[in-house]
Amino acid sequence: GTIRLGHDVGYAGAESLDPISPSRFFEANQMLYSRLIRQGQDGQPSPELATEWSASADAKTWTLTLRKGVKFHDGSDLTSADVKYTLERINDPEIDSPVAAVLGIISEVNVLDDQRFEIKLSAPHADLPLLLMDYRVRIIPEGSGDNIAKTGIGSGPFMLEELDSEGTTVLVANPHYWEGAPAADGAELIGIPDSQARVQALMAGQVDLEQSITAQQKRLFQNNPQFKLQTIATGEWRGLAFRTDMAPLDDPRVRKALRMVVDRQEMMTLVSGAEAGVITCDHPVWSGDQYRTEIDCAQDIEGAKKLLAEAGFPNGIEVTISAADNEPEWIHMIEVYQQQAAKAGIKVNLNMVPSDGYWSDVWMKHPASASRWSQRPADQILNEAFRSGSAWNETFFDNPAFDQALDDARSELDFEQRKALYAKLQTILWEEGGELIPYHLNQTRALRSNVTGLDPVEQFSIRWHKVDVE
Amino acid sequence: MSEPQTMNMKMTPMIEVDNFTLGYTNAEGRLVSVLRNVSLQVAPGEALGLVGESGCGKSTLALAMMAFLRSGSQVQNGAIRFHGQDLFALKPQSLQSLRGGRIGLIPQNAGQSLTPTLKIDAQLYEALKLHSGLPSSQWRQHAIELLQQVRLPAPEAMLERYPHQLSGGQQQRVAVAMALAGEPELLILDEPTTGLDVTTQAHILELLRTLRQELGMAMVFVSHDLGAVARISDRIAVMYAGEVIELGSSRDVLLEPAHPYTRALLNAIPRLDAEGLPPSLPGYPPKVGSITQGCAFASRCSHAQPICSEQNAPMMALAGHQVRCHLSGHLEQTEAASNVVSLPVQSTDEPLLLLEQVQISYHRPGLIDAWLQRPAPVATVDGVDLQLNRGETLALVGESGSGKSTIMRAISGILPARSGQIRLKQDDLNQPVEQRSKALTRRVQMIFQNPDASLNPRHTVFEILQQPLRLYFGLNHDACRDKAAELLSLVRLAPHYLDRMPGQLSGGEKQRVAIARCFAGEPDLILCDEVTSALDVSVQAAVLKLLKELQQQRGVTYLFIAHDLAVVKAIADQVAVLYQGRLCQVGPVSEVFTGHHHPYTRTLMNAVLEPDPDHQPVIAGDDSPEQHPPARGCAYQRRCPLAEPRCKEQLPPWQAHQGNRIRCHLELDALATLIDRPQLIKAVNA
Amino acid sequence: MLKLILQRLAMALFTLLTVCVLVFSITEALPGDVCTAYLGRDAQGTRLENCRQARNLDQPALQRFADWGTGVLQGSLGTSLKRDKPINDLVATRMRNTAVLALGAAVIGIPLAIFLGVIAALRRDRPADVLISGGSIFAMTIPEFVTATVLVLIFSIQLQWFPAVTTVRHNAPVSELLPNIVLPMITLALVMMAHILRMVRSAMIDVMASDFVQMARLKGVPFWRIVCLHALPSAMLPTINIIALTVAWLLGGAVIIEQVFNYPGIGTLMIRAIYDRDLPLVQAIALILATVYVLCNLLADLSSLALNPRLRTAR
Amino acid sequence: MTAITMDMNTPVAKPASRWRQVWSNLRRSPSGMIGLSMLTLHLLMALLAPWLAPYDWTLQDGYQILQPPSEAFWFGTDHMGRDLLSRTMMGGREAITVTLLGTLLAVGWGGLVGMTLGFVGGRVDAWVMRFIDALLAIPWLLFLLLVIALVGQQTWTLVLTLGFFFGIAVVRVVRGATLEYVPRDFVIAARTRGESRLNIVVRELLPNVLDALLVEAAMRWAWMLLAFSSLSFLGFGVVPPTPDWGLMIADSRGMISIAPWAVIFPALALSTLIISINLTADALAKAIGLDRAKAPV
Numbered sequence A: 001g002t003i004r005l006g007h008d009v010g011y012a013g014a015e016s017l018d019p020i021s022p023s024r025f026f027e028a029n030q031m032l033y034s035r036l037i038r039q040g041q042d043g044q045p046s047p048e049l050a051t052e053w054s055a056s057a058d059a060k061t062w063t064l065t066l067r068k069g070v071k072f073h074d075g076s077d078l079t080s081a082d083v084k085y086t087l088e089r090i091n092d093p094e095i096d097s098p099v100a101a102v103l104g105i106i107s108e109v110n111v112l113d114d115q116r117f118e119i120k121l122s123a124p125h126a127d128l129p130l131l132l133m134d135y136r137v138r139i140i141p142e143g144s145g146d147n148i149a150k151t152g153i154g155s156g157p158f159m160l161e162e163l164d165s166e167g168t169t170v171l172v173a174n175p176h177y178w179e180g181a182p183a184a185d186g187a188e189l190i191g192i193p194d195s196q197a198r199v200q201a202l203m204a205g206q207v208d209l210e211q212s213i214t215a216q217q218k219r220l221f222q223n224n225p226q227f228k229l230q231t232i233a234t235g236e237w238r239g240l241a242f243r244t245d246m247a248p249l250d251d252p253r254v255r256k257a258l259r260m261v262v263d264r265q266e267m268m269t270l271v272s273g274a275e276a277g278v279i280t281c282d283h284p285v286w287s288g289d290q291y292r293t294e295i296d297c298a299q300d301i302e303g304a305k306k307l308l309a310e311a312g313f314p315n316g317i318e319v320t321i322s323a324a325d326n327e328p329e330w331i332h333m334i335e336v337y338q339q340q341a342a343k344a345g346i347k348v349n350l351n352m353v354p355s356d357g358y359w360s361d362v363w364m365k366h367p368a369s370a371s372r373w374s375q376r377p378a379d380q381i382l383n384e385a386f387r388s389g390s391a392w393n394e395t396f397f398d399n400p401a402f403d404q405a406l407d408d409a410r411s412e413l414d415f416e417q418r419k420a421l422y423a424k425l426q427t428i429l430w431e432e433g434g435e436l437i438p439y440h441l442n443q444t445r446a447l448r449s450n451v452t453g454l455d456p457v458e459q460f461s462i463r464w465h466k467v468d469v470e
Numbered sequence B: 001m002s003e004p005q006t007m008n009m010k011m012t013p014m015i016e017v018d019n020f021t022l023g024y025t026n027a028e029g030r031l032v033s034v035l036r037n038v039s040l041q042v043a044p045g046e047a048l049g050l051v052g053e054s055g056c057g058k059s060t061l062a063l064a065m066m067a068f069l070r071s072g073s074q075v076q077n078g079a080i081r082f083h084g085q086d087l088f089a090l091k092p093q094s095l096q097s098l099r100g101g102r103i104g105l106i107p108q109n110a111g112q113s114l115t116p117t118l119k120i121d122a123q124l125y126e127a128l129k130l131h132s133g134l135p136s137s138q139w140r141q142h143a144i145e146l147l148q149q150v151r152l153p154a155p156e157a158m159l160e161r162y163p164h165q166l167s168g169g170q171q172q173r174v175a176v177a178m179a180l181a182g183e184p185e186l187l188i189l190d191e192p193t194t195g196l197d198v199t200t201q202a203h204i205l206e207l208l209r210t211l212r213q214e215l216g217m218a219m220v221f222v223s224h225d226l227g228a229v230a231r232i233s234d235r236i237a238v239m240y241a242g243e244v245i246e247l248g249s250s251r252d253v254l255l256e257p258a259h260p261y262t263r264a265l266l267n268a269i270p271r272l273d274a275e276g277l278p279p280s281l282p283g284y285p286p287k288v289g290s291i292t293q294g295c296a297f298a299s300r301c302s303h304a305q306p307i308c309s310e311q312n313a314p315m316m317a318l319a320g321h322q323v324r325c326h327l328s329g330h331l332e333q334t335e336a337a338s339n340v341v342s343l344p345v346q347s348t349d350e351p352l353l354l355l356e357q358v359q360i361s362y363h364r365p366g367l368i369d370a371w372l373q374r375p376a377p378v379a380t381v382d383g384v385d386l387q388l389n390r391g392e393t394l395a396l397v398g399e400s401g402s403g404k405s406t407i408m409r410a411i412s413g414i415l416p417a418r419s420g421q422i423r424l425k426q427d428d429l430n431q432p433v434e435q436r437s438k439a440l441t442r443r444v445q446m447i448f449q450n451p452d453a454s455l456n457p458r459h460t461v462f463e464i465l466q467q468p469l470r471l472y473f474g475l476n477h478d479a480c481r482d483k484a485a486e487l488l489s490l491v492r493l494a495p496h497y498l499d500r501m502p503g504q505l506s507g508g509e510k511q512r513v514a515i516a517r518c519f520a521g522e523p524d525l526i527l528c529d530e531v532t533s534a535l536d537v538s539v540q541a542a543v544l545k546l547l548k549e550l551q552q553q554r555g556v557t558y559l560f561i562a563h564d565l566a567v568v569k570a571i572a573d574q575v576a577v578l579y580q581g582r583l584c585q586v587g588p589v590s591e592v593f594t595g596h597h598h599p600y601t602r603t604l605m606n607a608v609l610e611p612d613p614d615h616q617p618v619i620a621g622d623d624s625p626e627q628h629p630p631a632r633g634c635a636y637q638r639r640c641p642l643a644e645p646r647c648k649e650q651l652p653p654w655q656a657h658q659g660n661r662i663r664c665h666l667e668l669d670a671l672a673t674l675i676d677r678p679q680l681i682k683a684v685n686a
Numbered sequence C: 001m002l003k004l005i006l007q008r009l010a011m012a013l014f015t016l017l018t019v020c021v022l023v024f025s026i027t028e029a030l031p032g033d034v035c036t037a038y039l040g041r042d043a044q045g046t047r048l049e050n051c052r053q054a055r056n057l058d059q060p061a062l063q064r065f066a067d068w069g070t071g072v073l074q075g076s077l078g079t080s081l082k083r084d085k086p087i088n089d090l091v092a093t094r095m096r097n098t099a100v101l102a103l104g105a106a107v108i109g110i111p112l113a114i115f116l117g118v119i120a121a122l123r124r125d126r127p128a129d130v131l132i133s134g135g136s137i138f139a140m141t142i143p144e145f146v147t148a149t150v151l152v153l154i155f156s157i158q159l160q161w162f163p164a165v166t167t168v169r170h171n172a173p174v175s176e177l178l179p180n181i182v183l184p185m186i187t188l189a190l191v192m193m194a195h196i197l198r199m200v201r202s203a204m205i206d207v208m209a210s211d212f213v214q215m216a217r218l219k220g221v222p223f224w225r226i227v228c229l230h231a232l233p234s235a236m237l238p239t240i241n242i243i244a245l246t247v248a249w250l251l252g253g254a255v256i257i258e259q260v261f262n263y264p265g266i267g268t269l270m271i272r273a274i275y276d277r278d279l280p281l282v283q284a285i286a287l288i289l290a291t292v293y294v295l296c297n298l299l300a301d302l303s304s305l306a307l308n309p310r311l312r313t314a315r
Numbered sequence D: 001m002t003a004i005t006m007d008m009n010t011p012v013a014k015p016a017s018r019w020r021q022v023w024s025n026l027r028r029s030p031s032g033m034i035g036l037s038m039l040t041l042h043l044l045m046a047l048l049a050p051w052l053a054p055y056d057w058t059l060q061d062g063y064q065i066l067q068p069p070s071e072a073f074w075f076g077t078d079h080m081g082r083d084l085l086s087r088t089m090m091g092g093r094e095a096i097t098v099t100l101l102g103t104l105l106a107v108g109w110g111g112l113v114g115m116t117l118g119f120v121g122g123r124v125d126a127w128v129m130r131f132i133d134a135l136l137a138i139p140w141l142l143f144l145l146l147v148i149a150l151v152g153q154q155t156w157t158l159v160l161t162l163g164f165f166f167g168i169a170v171v172r173v174v175r176g177a178t179l180e181y182v183p184r185d186f187v188i189a190a191r192t193r194g195e196s197r198l199n200i201v202v203r204e205l206l207p208n209v210l211d212a213l214l215v216e217a218a219m220r221w222a223w224m225l226l227a228f229s230s231l232s233f234l235g236f237g238v239v240p241p242t243p244d245w246g247l248m249i250a251d252s253r254g255m256i257s258i259a260p261w262a263v264i265f266p267a268l269a270l271s272t273l274i275i276s277i278n279l280t281a282d283a284l285a286k287a288i289g290l291d292r293a294k295a296p297v
């Protein structure tokens, strides 16, 4: 059969099949293209196009071997040259892709032969495979950059027939897919911007699958034999970012107090549902990540009051958080936070701002704002969001010890030691950080019962060639 | 119509109203009687006139004769029988074929009674289809015949028109034609000529008379105008407050009225052949439902006895007619002549208002007109020269659309004259009202035709009177109140009227308030635009008398617009006759009415109807109104029976005779002789 | 007559020009531009500058307005800043879809509304009228997203008669659109009908009380002939303009219906364009919808001209 | 007896004031009374809800999510475990405040401008009306969204925005109503008397246009409530956690098949309010003697 999926037309018709474009059409891209390395069922890097990889002793040079006999949709063979082209294109300043922020440490890619190539880094990195696992690092044929956005020629299980991101994008099965011909005949990606409309489409049998539904929507499908639900832990979170460079939040005690008052389980229950995610203590490393550390962060009203008093605010403080309705959870989260913080004498105000222009005019500008991050490996997220001077350091966190530990962790080749370093980083954030990250979200996927072959894994790990609709 | 004929027909009544009482549920939810114990009969071929003041139930009765009840009303008692058949017992089906078939209706306002979205032919064909049984192939032919019968010019062209493309008189004729399409035995006419021009009215009445002679239909003719009724009817029924109070042959009722009300009504009508103001009928008719006992007229009757307000008066037979009065037969004969009010004229020779070569136009050239250099259309009013002395009354007469109101607008400054001079003594009245000084606006005041429209319906009488007092004299609230009460007493209204809204006043009272407001400014000149046309005759006489008295007390000057020559004769010192915005004749009343006439003045005078069965109006050949004044020559050239070629080319000269100025090419003497030749109705105007 | 039409056209052009200037000024004054909206978190530094340069946003506002205006005069509505496609193509299919929806709703709704309005007027204050009028008030007061949601629940999810949302290619042929259109059309028709019905009802009551209807009765014209031939044309006169305004008004606000049903119409495009700060697109849509409004009015004027001989024929 | 004495002696009770008259007319219309009492109820509720609400309307309870109506929660609970009865009671406050103030503003400025235009006439009138036409030609939602994006969505900016926008249509209607009176004799009388323009507008025209204005206000109010709920639906209206019917409906509409109460009660509250306004407006128009078609714009 044909797999019918809804998607939110996030880029309003400007969806691009170029995997590294800022407006990448990832729902299509994951079916059209393949990565070098993908996430295995255990969350560890596992082979996709690359079958083997190894690092030099200083972790600055990596050598990878490509799978044999992989063909692109146009029939050409996949070789090291294509990989070199793809990786270099990512870092091309002309193209200015946001993915360069991930793979910027690659200084050089050398073709060794058709199947083998080496990657040289500008600084040591022990976890390069994790970076290559990024969902945007998809291999395209050499020289295809100028029209890849329209052709969608990759080596994935499906081939493009018609691109119409606001309407229906039609894909057909790639009979020459390296893992074997897909079970389904094709796929249709249907643009439905409104999330409630997507759910209704699923209920009315117009799509087969909805990737993420809210906790409340789960009830719609729970006792219905026509549907199945899958819940997958992910690294996605919604948080509240307080700027650490502005009084009174420049005092770490105040920051900690602000975060200690939260009853995370209650917040999760109310905002997203009782089993909607995994409690997290204000660090961004998610439960599936090998470097995750568990901390105890139960609600402590008395402790928070004490800290505030020490910091010179015995009568409590008032904070104003700016948010828009880009993410429905934000408002709910702040509403819950208002209620919880009040117990410790913290008055939380919600400053509702227009949703458009939010990222340019509010986020990282107002003293406190709501934020959202998708799943990233520990190293990537810690660097992107908390290193001083980083472009997206939304809390303006500036802690030399933290930055040092980040560098150390990257170049540490021993896994256990590396893990200890990452644990330290997470503890620093719990003690001193400026961001409230109450929990990492589970993704709940609803699908019709006649969909087969879909494993309960996060969406970038789905093996689309196995999926079929009866 | 000769008397014996009428008598014969009484044996077999065609329609019989038998002790008929009709009520409607009023605003308070009470059932009140609009018609009370009405009994009437109409024989085949007979014409019955139904007269009475506004609101006395004439239309209600007329509609009931077609078994039509207005919403909210119901039959309380009695019956109406058509050829012995109770109309209200008929099935809808048979009623439908009766209405518009054997009983036809000609409504008051044909303009509003013709469906505006259908062409004349469609409406005529519909009537033919429903009531004539003719095959559709003959409809057109028959429709043309009908239009010819009502003497409409160019019937084929008329068929293609929409109602709004016809003049009021033509619309009325179409309505007649439509009623004739069903070949009715009985024609009900509800004020078919009210609202029409004097001349048009005379034409329509003449048409109805001839039709009746030709077709021998019975008619019920409803009107408040005794003059019109006198022209048409064999018998007259006078109604008052829902009752028939006098019923008899036209001659008896008009010449020897028996009921005090009928007498008073007849007395209140101004006549061309009488001097001075007619006496007014005091008071107002009772409100519907307020009379439960006694004679409805008792409170206004100068002969009332105690019995009048205690017992209902029975219908009593008198020689030749019936009267509903306790005192019938005991009253002396008419005292008409003795009652005429005559007030001395107090005019001075001091000129107050001066109009010189005044030209007025509504046309405002737009940008496009200026750009294309389009010539402006002929001015609506042109070449008006008038002089009015302090304390005098000048009447402007003319048919509808002749520019009477337009001149008044120019004087009041709403529509400044395009050229010429208008002066109030030394002061310039050429500038628009917005630029005049307060003192000047105070000196010129206006009274309007329709008191309903000239009083702000949302103000109390006090607020209405307060406005000029505050504006001109800056009086405070209390002073205003005193002064306002004073003004009300001036117009004979009690001070408690101060808190009423216009909606709670009768027509005459409203007009009095309007007059009081006008006098609040202590003006020199008052412009009266048809101030009595909207009022009943009885009220009209009272208002005229009031105006005259006020003029004497205050020495004000009136510019008085009217189309009723009898009214003009009663009130004015000077008369100016206007046709198509051009003066035809100006002079003292006595001269204009008895001396030489301009042909148009003569036409107007001939068309006047008198409440006298022997009076016959003489009708000019053509009554079709004109669209624009002619660009050259005499204004009256197109309708003048005496027109000569030079009338089309040259503007006629003014000729004067004893202060009576006439604008005509013909010599005055020639006018006097030529004009008396009888003018006949042209059968069909081509 | 010709002068009248020319005059109306000149006025329409002036109106449209004013609309463009107004919308341009407001969008220009809005915080943020297409690049900040588009790049979101990436809207920083050279990336932002490049983006702005590529879209001529660095040019003075007047210049851009003039460019856009010249384009419009040459028949091109410009290029969408966000999608980088010619607006003509984008808008054409969307407009077609909305037109299909609106026409469908109008074709069902207007005659039905007129019919029910007439019935209600003739049965004034009797059960039929109370039912119809009450129903229409109720239909008027329910926000369209509630109506839409209920319809979807019943007809798509429970009965599965019609699709809950539209899932066709946005340039699909009309025949493919048709089954999708049923529910949005019913929703739109419901809202529209309620208004028109009430207007027809009160106009009809007035006309039925008029002199010429009374006269027609007194001429013995059968009841239904009076209603259809004598009264209805006059009753339609005051309603036509209001019907046109209603239709235009609803088209401008059909956004919510389109959003709930995922209908690829012009309304959802409009909302997106505002979110995206896609100024030429906002402008173009405003211009088009304003034109529709003006055309609806013009059409109404012409229909009243056809219905009202007073306007059509000089005396 | 003469006319004069007759007039003096007729006993007249001090006539009922016009508004008393209107009120007594209104009292006779059953639908109007139903509407009016429903409206009063809604207004009282909006006024007193904070004291009447059985629960704190922001209190979230993770154990009471989407409970059906029960003895404890008469209207059930929403997806955050909040008491829907309390929220429904509170949900009209913001909407009513904003739209009522907006209506007053709209009728105020629209009425004044409309009357002045109607009276002044000429070029000024023609040009301003062209501008008003252009404003009306902009799709209303586009206009509102743009302006709200421009000025933000605080209560007072919403009032200003809605008041301005809905006033545009009022201008047209009131101008039309005024034009009916301008050629009337009483206005001409005031002009020839030499009254100032302001005086004519305020003293002569306003009392007459007031009826139309009143009915207009009621109708605009109903429309504005609907528009406001549409804005809330699109996320441009009320700021949470303030409860609002439009927002509540939008939030729960996906749940309608499993938790219909979360949609039905706020929807019912909203539509009973609008119905009551409509019924009142209709009856009022009739009581005033103005049974006229509703103008949508």
Ligand SMILES: Nc1ncnc2c1ncn2[C@@H]1O[C@H](COP(=O)(O)OP(=O)(O)OP(=O)(O)O)[C@@H](O)[C@H]1O
Pocket (backbone or CB within 6 Å): B024, B034, B052, B053, B054, B055, B056, B057, B058, B059, B060, B061, B070, B071, B072, B073, B224, B288
């Ligand atoms: N629904 C109604 N049905 C019947 N009569 C009514 C109704 N409403 C009011 N009336 C009253 O009935 C009375 C008679 O009205 P009718 O029209 O018959 O008078 P009329 O003599 O024809 O007056 P006019 O000369 O003004 O035409 C009036 O006082 C009128 O106010």
Ligand SMILES: Nc1ncnc2c1ncn2[C@@H]1O[C@H](COP(=O)(O)OP(=O)(O)OP(=O)(O)O)[C@@H](O)[C@H]1O
Pocket (backbone or CB within 6 Å): B362, B380, B398, B399, B400, B401, B402, B403, B404, B405, B406, B407, B563
């Ligand atoms: N506002 C106007 N614009 C253009 N022409 C007008 C206007 N008012 C009146 N006219 C025209 O001017 C002419 C004179 O009208 P006017 O009102 O002065 O007549 P009138 O003698 O007062 O008639 P009536 O007896 O009907 O009141 C008529 O032909 C009329 O059509």
Ligand SMILES: [Mg+2]
Pocket (backbone or CB within 6 Å): B058, B059, B060, B190, B191
């Ligand atoms: Mg009458």
Ligand SMILES: [Mg+2]
Pocket (backbone or CB within 6 Å): B404, B405, B406, B529
């Ligand atoms: Mg006049």
Ligand code: NI
Pocket (backbone or CB within 6 Å): B299, B300, B301, B302, D001, D002
């Ligand atoms: Ni007496």
